[in-house]
Amino acid sequence: MISVIGLGKAGLPLAAVIADSGFKVIGVDVNEKRCDMINRGENPIPEEPGLDELIKKHGGRNLIATPRYEDAGDCRVYIILVPLFVDENYNPDFRILEKATRGVGRILKRGDIVVLETTVPPMTTETIVREWLEEESGLRLGEFYLAYSPERIMTGYSISRLREFPKVIGGVNEESGKKAFEVYKKFIPNLHLVSSARVAEFIKLMEGCYRDVNIALANELFKMAEELGVDFYEARNFANHRYCDIHMPSTGVGGHCIPQYPWFLIKEMEKRKKFDYVRLIRTAREINDEMVEYWAEKIILECMKVDKPLSEVKICIKGITFRKGVKETYNSRNLALAKLLIEKGLNVFVYDEMFEKEEIEEMGLKWIEPEEADLTFDCFNLRIFRKI
Amino acid sequence: MISVIGLGKAGLPLAAVIADSGFKVIGVDVNEKRCDMINRGENPIPEEPGLDELIKKHGGRNLIATPRYEDAGDCRVYIILVPLFVDENYNPDFRILEKATRGVGRILKRGDIVVLETTVPPMTTETIVREWLEEESGLRLGEFYLAYSPERIMTGYSISRLREFPKVIGGVNEESGKKAFEVYKKFIPNLHLVSSARVAEFIKLMEGCYRDVNIALANELFKMAEELGVDFYEARNFANHRYCDIHMPSTGVGGHCIPQYPWFLIKEMEKRKKFDYVRLIRTAREINDEMVEYWAEKIILECMKVDKPLSEVKICIKGITFRKGVKETYNSRNLALAKLLIEKGLNVFVYDEMFEKEEIEEMGLKWIEPEEADLTFDCFNLRIFRKI
Numbered sequence: 001m002i003s004v005i006g007l008g009k010a011g012l013p014l015a016a017v018i019a020d021s022g023f024k025v026i027g028v029d030v031n032e033k034r035c036d037m038i039n040r041g042e043n044p045i046p047e048e049p050g051l052d053e054l055i056k057k058h059g060g061r062n063l064i065a066t067p068r069y070e071d072a073g074d075c076r077v078y079i080i081l082v083p084l085f086v087d088e089n090y091n092p093d094f095r096i097l098e099k100a101t102r103g104v105g106r107i108l109k110r111g112d113i114v115v116l117e118t119t120v121p122p123m124t125t126e127t128i129v130r131e132w133l134e135e136e137s138g139l140r141l142g143e144f145y146l147a148y149s150p151e152r153i154m155t156g157y158s159i160s161r162l163r164e165f166p167k168v169i170g171g172v173n174e175e176s177g178k179k180a181f182e183v184y185k186k187f188i189p190n191l192h193l194v195s196s197a198r199v200a201e202f203i204k205l206m207e208g209c210y211r212d213v214n215i216a217l218a219n220e221l222f223k224m225a226e227e228l229g230v231d232f233y234e235a236r237n238f239a240n241h242r243y244c245d246i247h248m249p250s251t252g253v254g255g256h257c258i259p260q261y262p263w264f265l266i267k268e269m270e271k272r273k274k275f276d277y278v279r280l281i282r283t284a285r286e287i288n289d290e291m292v293e294y295w296a297e298k299i300i301l302e303c304m305k306v307d308k309p310l311s312e313v314k315i316c317i318k319g320i321t322f323r324k325g326v327k328e329t330y331n332s333r334n335l336a337l338a339k340l341l342i343e344k345g346l347n348v349f350v351y352d353e354m355f356e357k358e359e360i361e362e363m364g365l366k367w368i369e370p371e372e373a374d375l376t377f378d379c380f381n382l383r384i385f386r387k388i
Numbered sequence: 389m390i391s392v393i394g395l396g397k398a399g400l401p402l403a404a405v406i407a408d409s410g411f412k413v414i415g416v417d418v419n420e421k422r423c424d425m426i427n428r429g430e431n432p433i434p435e436e437p438g439l440d441e442l443i444k445k446h447g448g449r450n451l452i453a454t455p456r457y458e459d460a461g462d463c464r465v466y467i468i469l470v471p472l473f474v475d476e477n478y479n480p481d482f483r484i485l486e487k488a489t490r491g492v493g494r495i496l497k498r499g500d501i502v503v504l505e506t507t508v509p510p511m512t513t514e515t516i517v518r519e520w521l522e523e524e525s526g527l528r529l530g531e532f533y534l535a536y537s538p539e540r541i542m543t544g545y546s547i548s549r550l551r552e553f554p555k556v557i558g559g560v561n562e563e564s565g566k567k568a569f570e571v572y573k574k575f576i577p578n579l580h581l582v583s584s585a586r587v588a589e590f591i592k593l594m595e596g597c598y599r600d601v602n603i604a605l606a607n608e609l610f611k612m613a614e615e616l617g618v619d620f621y622e623a624r625n626f627a628n629h630r631y632c633d634i635h636m637p638s639t640g641v642g643g644h645c646i647p648q649y650p651w652f653l654i655k656e657m658e659k660r661k662k663f664d665y666v667r668l669i670r671t672a673r674e675i676n677d678e679m680v681e682y683w684a685e686k687i688i689l690e691c692m693k694v695d696k697p698l699s700e701v702k703i704c705i706k707g708i709t710f711r712k713g714v715k716e717t718y719n720s721r722n723l724a725l726a727k728l729l730i731e732k733g734l735n736v737f738v739y740d741e742m743f744e745k746e747e748i749e750e751m752g753l754k755w756i757e758p759e760e761a762d763l764t765f766d767c768f769n770l771r772i773f774r775k776i
Contacts, residue, residue, distance in 0.1 A: 206627040239594040277611045
């Protein structure tokens with residue numbers, strides 16, 4: 001029996017895939033309503049292709065969800081996949097992870113295997129996660145096993161990623177790595193054992209930095225192209241080939257994942273007074289976060305072409321989710337753009353095909369059909385349309 | 389008849405490929421000795437696979453080399469591919485390009501097509517190159533045609549790149565683009581017409597920035613990995629997949645190409661007071677150029693483990709070319725590293741399998757076999773070996 005702690009957008013697809021591989025899975029999640037849904041065979045993440053049928057098939061049978069750690073007390077493998085946020089100063093906020101890890105620690109038995117999947121700052125697994133487990137269980141590492149295997153989930157592709165994408169796992173010691181690898185390879189086909197949990201942690205952070213830096217580069221090149229009167233998309237189309245992968249520009253990088261990961265490395269290096277080792281990833285972070293200012297200015301310049309006092313021009317921000325097609329506004333830069341324009345005193349409305357008028361209004365925002373606005377900014381195509 | 393101005397590492401392979409497509413080619417190059425070699429069928433760039441046979445086959449026949457522009461007076465197509473350097477303040481030094489372009493201008497006739505291939509700052513083709521041609525020829529654009537098609541040569545792969553790699557071409561006006569495209573597609577199979585010379589210029593600069601920024605990212609991640617005790621290469625190996633392409637770390641980025649191109653954009657944006665549009669590419673440039681300081685410190689720390697006074701430790705810098713396998717030290721960061729250590733008062737020798745002892749000594753450097761040194765730094769593998 002395997003337990004998955006955290007049945008969110010990353011944890012639930014993993015739990016479902018494990019259940020579908022023939023294991024009995026006990027999922028633990030603080031959200032009691034979500035647990036009930038899963039046990040009834042109802043999928044709380046309908047936007048995840050393939051998940052509906054897995055939950056329908058296994059929910060309440062091979063996959064039991066519960067808010068109580070004690071219900072998972074007979075499991076021999078505990079996989080922790082709870083969110084880790086950064087606070088307003090970009091420091092990691094370990095509270096949820098600590099609670100989940102201590103919860104596992106309380107039911108941990110000799111010989112059990114714990115695998116952390118949450119993306120974490122370097123050395124988290126071998127230091128604080130190990131300490132929390134030892135404190136709560138009264139066991140010492142060696143009496144239990146501890147490894148790290150970063151999730152590579154992307155909402156909309158989670159099931160296929162688990163089944164096809166390469167996944168890495170590394171132990172805090174050699175035995176932990178081997179034991180965890182043996183278990184994981186039963187449900188992850190494309191699995192690779194790396195030399196340590198620390199390497200596995202770093203792999204995930206490298207990927208995040210690659211994405212963030214390359215999006216910042218695309219944004220910077222976009223600004224230059226606009227300044228030079230060059231069509232960025234035409235240039236990108238012909239610049240990209242086997243050895244060149246210019247990313248897409250954007251209003252910034254939102255969501256739970258990529259924008260947080262560089263900070264894990266930045267904060268760790270700053271603690272070590274290695275300020276010089278993070279200049280690029282920090283600059284990339286700043287560039288991406290400042291894109292809302294760039295777009296706000298562009299929008300305002302376009303508003304001036306409308307024959308109305310600036311404060312009366314109806315501006316529609318179209319698309320407020322953090323990513324197209326995912327109904328999630330956490331750290332959405334599109335929403336940040338709307339709020340920035342409101343702060344500047346402009347007459348801002350929003351529209352998003354994934355949200356009803358009422359949902360928009362509950363966020364304290366004004367809803368409008370794009371056709372009714374004087375000017376619409378399409379956040380996902382970066383195009384400004386003026387009513388004529 | 390087609391003329392290629394500049395028979396260097398980029399121009400000669402192009403001239404040879406055009407000749408091999410059945411055209412008569414007149415190559416113009418200031419280096420008389422090089423011209424004589426080519427006319428005798430001897431290849432002055434032996435490290436370029438496939439070039440030997442092309443020069444042997446066409447040199448002095450379909451491909452005539454000359455130092456005199458007048459000898460190319462009957463050509464109807466002029467391709468300019470001469471070097472463009474940056475000066476000590478990273479500003480482009482147009483002197484060679486101006487001389488070559490004015491040389492073409494003097495022999496330019498009504499209906500001729502001029503194509504620039506040298507990588508240049510944005511808008512160079514439509515502004516100064518056009519002006520130089522008009523001034524010298526007395527013709528106006530429209531009476532001749534002008535386009536830009538960036539070379540995508542890489543020493544060691546030039547012939548195959550010309551024959552297989554996608555290449556773009558764009559005119560300073562629509563007719564120029566079309567005319568130049570028609571000619572070029574006779575010898576470049578994978579050719580794409582883009583909307584303007586400016587777009588074509590920008591495409592090449594984007595590619596250069598992509599490479600430079602991603603090498604800087606690799607260097608920054610390498611420093612962090614070392615600091616954390618993580619094997620960078622192991623992590624890179626598992627981080628890279630379809631959506632992630634972490635590059636290789638290095639002593640920096642040398643040679644004629646990539647380190648110059650970001651400066652073309654930086655200087656242009658600075659002129660326009662858009663300092664904020666180049667923060668990432670500028671930071672990347674700094675990180676790459678400062679890698680020699682990072683490695684110098686690592687080497688000195690290793691020297692301290694040798695039981696000798698620091699100034700007596702024989703240090704061998706192994707590999708001084710700017711890139712492995714290319715006998716070229718222009719802007720070599722490996723050479724810069726050797727010189728930095730010498731400046732610091734250390735006892736530095738160099739070794740490179742591509743250079744004889746005498747050639748090294750002619751550079752004013754001391755030569756040593758790596759086995760004789762107390763400590764060897766392998767510039768291409770970034771490994772430090774101590775004699776035991």
